[in-house]
Amino acid sequence: MIATVSTLAVAITLIVAIPKMPRWDRVKKSFFNGEVLGETFPKLLDAFVLDIKIFLWSVPIILFIAMLVAVTRNSRSPALFPLRILAVVYVDVMRGVPVLLWIYLIGFGVPGLGLERPWNSPLLWGTVALVLTYATYVSEVFRAGIESVHESQRAAARSLGLSNAQTMRHVVLPQAVRRVIPPLMNDMVSLQKDVALVSLIGPIEILRQAGIDKSKFASFTPYVGAAIIFLAITIPMTRTTDWLLERERRRTSGTRVS
Amino acid sequence: MQKVVKSFGANTVLNALDLDIAKGEIVSLIGPSGSGKSTLLRCINLLEPIDDGEIWFGGIDISVPGYDPNPVRRRIGMVFQSYNLFPHMSVMENICLAPVRVLGRKANDTKAQALALLEQFGLADKAKSYPDQLSGGQQQRVAIVRALTIEPEVLLLDEITSALDPELVGEVLDAVRNLRNTGMTVVLATHEMSFAREISDTVCMLDGGVIIEKGSPESIFTNATNPRTRQFLSRVNSR
Ligand SMILES: Nc1ncnc2c1ncn2[C@@H]1O[C@H](COP(=O)(O)OP(=O)(O)OP(=O)(O)O)[C@@H](O)[C@H]1O
Ligand SMILES: [Mg+2]
Numbered sequence: 001m002i003a004t005v006s007t008l009a010v011a012i013t014l015i016v017a018i019p020k021m022p023r024w025d026r027v028k029k030s031f032f033n034g035e036v037l038g039e040t041f042p043k044l045l046d047a048f049v050l051d052i053k054i055f056l057w058s059v060p061i062i063l064f065i066a067m068l069v070a071v072t073r074n075s076r077s078p079a080l081f082p083l084r085i086l087a088v089v090y091v092d093v094m095r096g097v098p099v100l101l102w103i104y105l106i107g108f109g110v111p112g113l114g115l116e117r118p119w120n121s122p123l124l125w126g127t128v129a130l131v132l133t134y135a136t137y138v139s140e141v142f143r144a145g146i147e148s149v150h151e152s153q154r155a156a157a158r159s160l161g162l163s164n165a166q167t168m169r170h171v172v173l174p175q176a177v178r179r180v181i182p183p184l185m186n187d188m189v190s191l192q193k194d195v196a197l198v199s200l201i202g203p204i205e206i207l208r209q210a211g212i213d214k215s216k217f218a219s220f221t222p223y224v225g226a227a228i229i230f231l232a233i234t235i236p237m238t239r240t241t242d243w244l245l246e247r248e249r250r251r252t253s254g255t256r257v258s
Numbered sequence: 259m260q261k262v263v264k265s266f267g268a269n270t271v272l273n274a275l276d277l278d279i280a281k282g283e284i285v286s287l288i289g290p291s292g293s294g295k296s297t298l299l300r301c302i303n304l305l306e307p308i309d310d311g312e313i314w315f316g317g318i319d320i321s322v323p324g325y326d327p328n329p330v331r332r333r334i335g336m337v338f339q340s341y342n343l344f345p346h347m348s349v350m351e352n353i354c355l356a357p358v359r360v361l362g363r364k365a366n367d368t369k370a371q372a373l374a375l376l377e378q379f380g381l382a383d384k385a386k387s388y389p390d391q392l393s394g395g396q397q398q399r400v401a402i403v404r405a406l407t408i409e410p411e412v413l414l415l416d417e418i419t420s421a422l423d424p425e426l427v428g429e430v431l432d433a434v435r436n437l438r439n440t441g442m443t444v445v446l447a448t449h450e451m452s453f454a455r456e457i458s459d460t461v462c463m464l465d466g467g468v469i470i471e472k473g474s475p476e477s478i479f480t481n482a483t484n485p486r487t488r489q490f491l492s493r494v495n496s497r
Contacts (some may be wrong), residue, residue, distance in 0.1 A: 155305055155338070156274060156336075158331060159335070160331070160335075160360065161356055162355070163328055166359055170343055170359065174346045175345065175346050
């Protein structure tokens with residue numbers, strides 16, 4: 001009840017106060033122009049398909065690389081020591097630099113080597129940069145999950161004669177993955193947004209399309225349109241994540257929900 | 259086991275410990291907290307590498323570094339104080355994991371065998387339950403069944419009742435009595451003195467990293483010669 005009243009109060013204040021600001025008219029015309037929105041929105045949606053495509057291609061590859069890296073880093077066999085070092089260096093280097101910079105470096109750098117078509121596409125290498133960077137973020141999430149599985153679970157599995165690999169596959173990973181689904185979803189929401197960064201090196205996806213339309217109509221409305229499209233995807237994802245988190249919290253704190 | 263030494267850093271937990279266990283024998287390990295009972299059991303199952311000494315099992319020294327531990331663990335079952343069931347698997351999946359994955363059994367055969375064992379331990383209706391839907395006593399009995407389905411030659415029980423509410427202890431001890439009749443070789447660490455006395459063929463008193471006294475339950479509990487054993491028993495009994 002109190003929450004509803006206070007929400008309403010804030011909403012009314014915003015609705016009344018913002019239009020009273022001195023330049024509201026000009027902002028409204030530039031950012032919230034219905035006509036421009038109507039004209040540009042379909043094109044934006046079309047361009048957004050590329051974002052979705054990049055996203056859908058990236059996710060499985062990211063998960064695969066991330067899992068490989070996480071398992072390697074968690075292995076204890078001395079024979080894998082060089083691989084472990086390699087994994088640590090890879091993660092540290094990729095995570096230590098902004099995604100955007102990697103997209104520039106790999107997206108312009110590799111095609112610059114003079115490869116043949118289609119291997120010289122900035123779209124391809126920009127996506128590779130995105131995948132390689134996000135794989136390290138996600139590998140850290142997986143690693144935290146693996147480490148959260150108590151040592152006694154491994155002891156129990158090993159005492160039954162399961163090998164290291166079987167213990168990982170049947171006992172540790174299923175528990176680890178279940179636990180990290182909410183933070184994993186968080187990374188996926190970020191990825192969905194960061195896909196737009198690939199546009200900065202060429203491909204016409206939604207953000208770039210909005211930029212083109214902005215110049216054409218001399219209006220910022222296309223950016224607002226792009227924002228609306230992003231929100232339509234990311235808000236449901238975020239809400240689902242919160243719901244999963246809440247469920248996980250309830251489950252682990254002992255109250256059983258059936 | 260001969261002259262087994264195990265240290266964690268500067269802390270020497272097992273200090274040239276000798277112990278012989280005969281086939282079909284039930285051996286209890288008693289001793290103060292921190293005396294190394296759990297560590298000893300973990301060493302037998304090769305969950306901890308030992309620093310010195312030998313562990314012979316069926317004519318082979320299994321403690322040699324680099325010896326593949328998995329075949330040995332298949333022949334040794336272990337049950338832990340905290341049950342350690344796999345929470346993401348049902349009771350049936352917990353039990354069938356090792357027979358199917360390790361021994362390469364057919365899932366159907368294993369299930370039938372598992373059901374028979376569950377029945378025997380009073381758990382027939384729990385096959386489809388998940389560990390968090392069971393009481394502690396039920397979970398521990400499932401853990402015993404899980405250890406049994408790899409058909410071990412030796413069973414190691416590490417204080418399997420000490421995490422349980424007193425009224426649940428009985429059912430788990432019954433399960434162990436049940437085992438005795440099958441002729442299983444059992445090594446158990448326990449704080450339940452009356453149970454150790456009832457079930458064991460041999461009782462070993464651990465202190466300072468060695469077995470300071472070893473004998474039949476009668477001789478240990480009524481007639482201990484070592485003053486430290488006497489002291490420990492009187493302290494336990496007065497609780
Ligand atoms: N993984 C480990 N790392 C370091 N020290 C350990 C480890 N496991 C056991 N210890 C030490 O070894 C000693 C013996 O521990 P252990 O668990 O074997 O005793 P216990 O006889 O089983 O005791 P309790 O009756 O309390 O279970 C303790 O001093 C303990 O601190
Ligand atoms: Mg112990």
